[in-house]
Amino acid sequence: MTDGHESAPTGVRRTTRQRTAVSSALAETGGFLSARDLHDRLAAQGERVGIATVYRTLASLASTGEVDVLLRDDGESVYRRCSSAHHHHLVCRECGRTEEVTGPTVEAWATAEAERHGFRDVRHTVEITGICATCTL
Amino acid sequence: MTDGHESAPTGVRRTTRQRTAVSSALAETGGFLSARDLHDRLAAQGERVGIATVYRTLASLASTGEVDVLLRDDGESVYRRCSSAHHHHLVCRECGRTEEVTGPTVEAWATAEAERHGFRDVRHTVEITGICATCTL
DNA sequence: GTGAACATGAGAATCAGTATCAACTAGCGC
DNA sequence: GCGCTAGTTGATACTGATTCTCATGTTCAC
Numbered sequence A, B: 001m002t003d004g005h006e007s008a009p010t011g012v013r014r015t016t017r018q019r020t021a022v023s024s025a026l027a028e029t030g031g032f033l034s035a036r037d038l039h040d041r042l043a044a045q046g047e048r049v050g051i052a053t054v055y056r057t058l059a060s061l062a063s064t065g066e067v068d069v070l071l072r073d074d075g076e077s078v079y080r081r082c083s084s085a086h087h088h089h090l091v092c093r094e095c096g097r098t099e100e101v102t103g104p105t106v107e108a109w110a111t112a113e114a115e116r117h118g119f120r121d122v123r124h125t126v127e128i129t130g131i132c133a134t135c136t137l
Numbered sequence C: 001g002t003g004a005a006c007a008t009g010a011g012a013a014t015c016a017g018t019a020t021c022a023a024c025t026a027g028c029g030c
Numbered sequence D: 001g002c003g004c005t006a007g008t009t010g011a012t013a014c015t016g017a018t019t020c021t022c023a024t025g026t027t028c029a030c
Helices: A017-028 A035-044 A051-063 A104-116 B017-028 B035-044 B051-063 B104-116
Strands: A067-071 A077-081 A088-092 A098-101 A120-131 B067-071 B077-081 B088-092 B098-101 B120-131
Touching: A017 A035, A017 A051, A017 A077, A035 A051, A035 A077, A051 A067, A051 A077, A067 A088, A104 A120, A104 B104, A104 B120, A120 B104, B017 B035, B017 B051, B017 B077, B035 B051, B035 B077, B051 B067, B051 B077, B067 B088, B104 B120
Parallel strands: A088 A120, B088 B120
Antiparallel strands: A067 A077, A088 A098, A120 B120, B067 B077, B088 B098
């Protein structure tokens, strides 16, 4: 973890066929995709991109806030092209449909609660799941 | 996935040495433990319990609400003996110390927000992380 | 005490994600 | 356009958590 092979980038981020492919595949799909899904989707489109590269690209996009990462219940991470403002998700457990929701209420509550316990540098995650109107029918 | 070997239990839950061991090891420790941690701890106490059994027992305890499951950022699940009332966690990113917090505010907000989008059968998870007072020093 | 349903455990299998490292390439200066 | 080199890629091995398999062991109602 100290100094591997792919470390020490001088900050330059090159444009490659693979990165463009991952980015646009993500943009085409509204919803959340796992790294595998994305890899399969690219393969189906004839874009040959290694799974390792997909993971690397997603991690990179996530670190710049261009995509949103969600850790599903089964432990797999899913990614989505996302507005960069802080927000939360309302996910349908049936079809996976996602709505973005914002909540000044929660933000305030989380911060207040954390401070009450003496915690600093507070972050929070809120996920709401349910069955959406369409799936209820 | 239709009908395995360990399925079709008629609802009976037997008391075994292993289940008791897992339960009490969990009770002795205030904080969160991963299945491995628990397994190691049991081994150290001379309790020979298979890792598969630890997982099974934890899953069973979790399903009855006797323990609380948290999916850590690295994807590993951690378990803790927990009050059964609905609540959330405030976790220190440094030392792992955990506080239980309740928030009628969030509950209400989550439900309202979900209903506004036409979602039913709503559940939510809220995790707040930060650096606790002790680690700040 | 008996028997059948339930539980266990050792190890194999699975699965997401990361590390390795030789080969490749974007983009800069010329 | 050419060459250089740091940044990238990808096939594959590896790791680590969790689940599956199934023969064997236990619990508990009767």
